[in-house]
Amino acid sequence: MEPDVFDPNCGSREVLGLIADKWSALILYALQDRTLRHAELRRTVGGISQKMLTQTLRTLEADGIVHRVALPVVPPHVEYSLTPLGASLSPVLAEVCRWAEVHLPGVHAARERRTER
Amino acid sequence: MEPDVFDPNCGSREVLGLIADKWSALILYALQDRTLRHAELRRTVGGISQKMLTQTLRTLEADGIVHRVALPVVPPHVEYSLTPLGASLSPVLAEVCRWAEVHLPGVHAARERRTER
DNA sequence: CCGTATCCAAGAAGATACTG
């Protein structure tokens, strides 16, 4: 039985949903090859609210993508890093982010071609 | 001025949003290196409604990712294919889809480790 | 065959305030 993202009943569809949200890709991109604390992540990923950061991190953690370490000190010190599974996904999403950065002019050009009609 | 997906005011953020929806990645994946008609696309991408298919195609078209050709015949015959811009994005998203298919077991395993506690 | 229009439900996401 082969996984098939085109099959709506296949679990890989949910996995796709994992990254088809507003923040996951950015967080994974930020965490590739480094460990960041909660506040650092929040500063890196511009515009994310604390709620969405925590929420997204929890989901990624539950799916084995992100590893969370809470040091029992006061004030709290929590570190986030990628699991091996996350490390395998990160470069793929980083590619998507890079594509967005590189082809931004192309998309803008296309949008303007539309509006000038 | 360099594009930066971490900057909430940078246009590349919108571009990311382009693909951070439920269907774009699947449609792009389905269209890589082939032309499909509306109904064929709908059959290929399992579970998509006609509304979401049309809506997503329109957005992709406006952003210069998908090319639409409507042949003036009765009954209508409409073909969708990728533009060069779309062709540059397609392999990146295909990677994401393939990752989802390949690492599905890993994600499931992580989820089960959680629930057994 | 392909597309549009409308209505409706569910969930995403932001703002704010509060706790160990």
Next chain:
DNA sequence: CAGTATCTTCTTGGATACGG
């Protein structure tokens, strides 16, 4: 510092019916 809780707003997406 990190996280939770609650409330409200907005968007997404599905169902359905109709039109060229």
